[in-house]
Amino acid sequence: MTTEPPLLLALDLAGTFAFALNGALTAVRAVRLDIIGVLTLGMITALGGGVIRDVLIGAVPPATFRDWRYLALALGGGLVAFALSRWLGRLETPIIVFDAIGLSTFAVIGASKALGFGLGIGPAVMLGAVTAVGGGTIRDTLLGRVPTVLRSELYAIPALIGAGLTVAALRFEVYGLAAALGAAAACFVVRMLGVRFNLNAPYPPGTTGT
Amino acid sequence: MTTEPPLLLALDLAGTFAFALNGALTAVRAVRLDIIGVLTLGMITALGGGVIRDVLIGAVPPATFRDWRYLALALGGGLVAFALSRWLGRLETPIIVFDAIGLSTFAVIGASKALGFGLGIGPAVMLGAVTAVGGGTIRDTLLGRVPTVLRSELYAIPALIGAGLTVAALRFEVYGLAAALGAAAACFVVRMLGVRFNLNAPYPPGTTGT
């Protein structure tokens, strides 16, 4: 993380906080969980993707365990969501928006870090997407739901777009704060358009999407 | 593991055996599984937490794969549970007690090992708890149940207490067999009190615990 400009670190931390809010709110809505369950699910959602990424590129212990800010933000996000769950928990919009923020920032940071650890273009894009969807996938699996990444509404595609733009910017040596924010914004916009218009990727021939 | 006194190694091995019994008995009770399913679930419960810990701190191959005693005890515990399932399987108490033993010893060993690999205080406590609850969480997930750690009855809290006491003892340089056993006992007692009196951590405001 030390090679990232400070504002990209801020992006990563913002994504961590957003995912923690999302995970904790999802926990409150989905099943009745006590505070430990809510905080645990918030932390898993926030930290899961980055931990998977770091384990796969061999950057262990994961950044999450070496930089107290990640743990603190993941815990803080869960606590905020727990305290405000009566208000936030009824609204589906904050859950989706927080998730899209985490998805966008993690796709960019994940792809950038993967490339920095020597992965090729294809694997770096894929690892960016894995970073973005990893935490939410663990969250859904623990709650006994088929993960969002499999159920569509354009979830993996925006992550791949964000990661792809990041890798392209790095390869053409135009990567910087503007490029990172642009890649994250592209991911965010595509994701929110998918949610707003209920867009889905194509279904297998002979089946329907309803 | 070589820096641990012999009796702490014994603690770790005892936890492995207890978790294997627990996992295998859970398998027998939860779904009809054949012997391979029962043994597999016993081994996953027994070895999962330690494997996650070792992967996260970079101690690969995990101790589990380098020390035959872990594999043997995990397998042996599963075989014992399989053979005695007709008697043990009907009783909920042994499952809970074996689980609490594994939880306690793994929280202590996990926190101690994490600190030894250079993690900070907060991450070491968290990793101790992850070591303790990891195997059972995988067990529940594979069986399609929301993991105990999320469903409460004070499951994560005793693990955090055991790990926290361990880290405190190490920091104040009073760690030894007595401190390790004390930390494990504290975890065990809190866990069993939680089960006995059906204690739960606080629920989100506006929801009820029933």
Added chain:
Amino acid sequence: MTTEPPLLLALDLAGTFAFALNGALTAVRAVRLDIIGVLTLGMITALGGGVIRDVLIGAVPPATFRDWRYLALALGGGLVAFALSRWLGRLETPIIVFDAIGLSTFAVIGASKALGFGLGIGPAVMLGAVTAVGGGTIRDTLLGRVPTVLRSELYAIPALIGAGLTVAALRFEVYGLAAALGAAAACFVVRMLGVRFNLNAPYPPGTTGT
């Protein structure tokens, strides 16, 4: 992978392709998933076992992320299955056969690689089996099903046989293409016999297998 003869690499790649076909077809049959969900599940099934193996032996980034052929075959297998799902998806046999092929080749390659990384005989056999069943286990877990490896029909046993024969051949220094193919064939035959005659491993005393 560089120490493997070319035809063993081919075996590994064939297993990857077969597992991708299997995972994608399972996705089409099990739940209505869009193309991203189908491809994701195909890739997870194809690459999951090898990634787990490489993470556990410390060979990170996993071969999957360093050799573009694995990613390409996993993606290609998923695309083929998606395109042909109308025909293949109705048939249960191709799903089972592709799965058995992946199971067989991955058990052999996994055990061979684990031994090459210095694991002992027991752990190498176990890691071979983990490589073989890992991807399918993640596939089933994400789909909310109790994994095949727990539900029997002789799934783990053939993998252990294939891995065991591989380790034996390596220890007696008769390992080569013939031995690898023989071990894989043994695994495949046992698995298919199990499916054909609906064989199961023993059930716990006092319960029945129906």
